[in-house]
Amino acid sequence: MILVTGAAGKTGQAVIKALVARRQPVRALVRRDEQTQTVKSLGAEEAIVGDMRDATALKRAAQGVHAIYHICPNVSPEEIQIGKTAIAAAREAGVERFVFHSVMHPQTEAMTHHWNKLRVEEALFESGLAYTILQPSSYMQNVLGGWKAIVERGVYTVPYTVEAHMSMVDLDDVAQAAAVVLTEPGHLGATYELAGPEVLTQMQVAEILSKHLKRPVRAEQITIEAWTLQARASGMGEYQIETLTKMFHYYDRSGFWGNPHTLSQLLGRTPSKFDAFVERTIREGSG
Ligand SMILES: NC(=O)c1ccc[n+]([C@@H]2O[C@H](COP(=O)([O-])OP(=O)(O)OC[C@H]3O[C@@H](n4cnc5c(N)ncnc54)[C@H](OP(=O)(O)O)[C@@H]3O)[C@@H](O)[C@H]2O)c1
Numbered sequence: 001m002i003l004v005t006g007a008a009g010k011t012g013q014a015v016i017k018a019l020v021a022r023r024q025p026v027r028a029l030v031r032r033d034e035q036t037q038t039v040k041s042l043g044a045e046e047a048i049v050g051d052m053r054d055a056t057a058l059k060r061a062a063q064g065v066h067a068i069y070h071i072c073p074n075v076s077p078e079e080i081q082i083g084k085t086a087i088a089a090a091r092e093a094g095v096e097r098f099v100f101h102s103v104m105h106p107q108t109e110a111m112t113h114h115w116n117k118l119r120v121e122e123a124l125f126e127s128g129l130a131y132t133i134l135q136p137s138s139y140m141q142n143v144l145g146g147w148k149a150i151v152e153r154g155v156y157t158v159p160y161t162v163e164a165h166m167s168m169v170d171l172d173d174v175a176q177a178a179a180v181v182l183t184e185p186g187h188l189g190a191t192y193e194l195a196g197p198e199v200l201t202q203m204q205v206a207e208i209l210s211k212h213l214k215r216p217v218r219a220e221q222i223t224i225e226a227w228t229l230q231a232r233a234s235g236m237g238e239y240q241i242e243t244l245t246k247m248f249h250y251y252d253r254s255g256f257w258g259n260p261h262t263l264s265q266l267l268g269r270t271p272s273k274f275d276a277f278v279e280r281t282i283r284e285g286s287g
């Protein structure tokens with residue numbers, strides 16, 4: 001049995017699907033009762049409701065599993081504590097494998113949520129657990145947050161320069177890589193950067209969207225102030241706004257790009273290009 005934390009989120013759901021496709025029994029840790037239905041419909045054998053900040057809940061979830069795939073809630077101010085609690089629960093339960101869903105370039109101190117993940121990686125090195133660390137780049141699926149404006153108004157907005165270079169990765173590829181390291185030998189002690197196969201500017205992203213939607217789409221930079229107003233209106237917390245603002249400033253200066261070689265090796269093929277992701281999104285109507 002493999003425990004997946006953060007299981008009802010977009011990463012968790014993708015990882016469950018990839019594990020179920022490999023006929024692996026999954027126990028899903030979710031926060032709310034109604035999320036048990038979501039994870040069970042994806043094929044999770046068991047669902048446990050609990051808060052990741054609660055050590056007792058994590059210990060209960062870790063009992064009897066042989067591996068844990070730990071996904072911290074997105075941009076959590078408690079990432080380090082949650083990571084350490086998950087590690088302690090894994091040690092107590094004697095799990096054979098702990099895989100941490102980190103992020104590409106956790107060494108970047110300018111991005112608080114990346115830097116926090118580095119601290120969790122450090123705790124893992126010191127834990128004595130048999131671990132693997134996955135460091136995905138930003139997901140192609142993040143573009144879906146602005147899909148309505150892209151399709152209806154032909155505008156793809158980002159709160160940083162449209163010239164920023166990014167190597168976005170398809171979350172489905174990340175989930176397949178997670179399933180590989182959780183179920184195949186040879187990955188203990190490894191830290192893998194998972195970047196998409198091409199480095200694109202946001203203008204190139206808009207061109208690809210335009211080609212598949214068969215309508216003009218332009219990339220447009222919105223100000224951080226405009227983005228903040230939208231984020232507040234959508235109910236985002238102040239810590240998340242502040243942390244993501246730092247990330248956007250960083251993207252503005254440095255972009256966010258890496259190398260796809262490790263992911264290609266894990267998948268045994270070239271990772272999906274953005275072109276294929278957009279084509280699939282339109283074909284499946286999943287935008
Ligand atoms: N997005 C990217 O491009 C990207 C790239 C690399 C790495 N990552 C990392 O991937 C991780 C997951 O991101 P995501 O976008 O999949 O997140 P997400 O969709 O927001 O999912 C997070 C899940 O965790 C649950 N959760 C929140 N607080 C919890 C708590 N205290 N106890 C138990 N469950 C809790 C949420 O439930 P509710 O619905 O109740 O809130 C949700 O189901 C993050 O650590 C992020 O840094 C993301």
